Amino acid sequence: MRLLLVLILAVFLVGFHLITTRYHARDLYVKIEQLRAQAKDLDAQWRRLQLERAELTRNARIDELARENFSMAPAGPEYTIYIPAGESAMRQTNAEAMTAAQRGQP
Numbered sequence: 001m002r003l004l005l006v007l008i009l010a011v012f013l014v015g016f017h018l019i020t021t022r023y024h025a026r027d028l029y030v031k032i033e034q035l036r037a038q039a040k041d042l043d044a045q046w047r048r049l050q051l052e053r054a055e056l057t058r059n060a061r062i063d064e065l066a067r068e069n070f071s072m073a074p075a076g077p078e079y080t081i082y083i084p085a086g087e088s089a090m091r092q093t094n095a096e097a098m099t100a101a102q103r104g105q106p
Contacts, residue, residue, distance in 0.1 A: 055061070066072040
């Protein structure tokens with residue numbers, strides 16, 4: 001009789017464990033599906049942000065904003081300073097730039 005009670009208690013405990021295990025498994029499955037959906041949404045958002053970044057960094061757009069908002073225009077050759085290669089040429093160019101700045105030239 002005592003053995004029968006122990007076996008009934010063991011079956012009850014195993015059944016209870018089985019029920020809780022299945023509940024946790026279902027709960028984990030739901031969480032996995034939610035995380036997959038979230039990953040899919042984040043991936044779509046990432047692609048959208050990449051396209052938006054590409055659109056915002058287009059050279060034509062930046063040029064247009066500079067012209068409209070800041071009244072900027074491309075520098076012409078009269079405002080361009082060409083620096084020759086070499087250290088001695090750099091000293092000479094710096095001296096010329098300082099002389100031009102003292103005369104009020106760009």
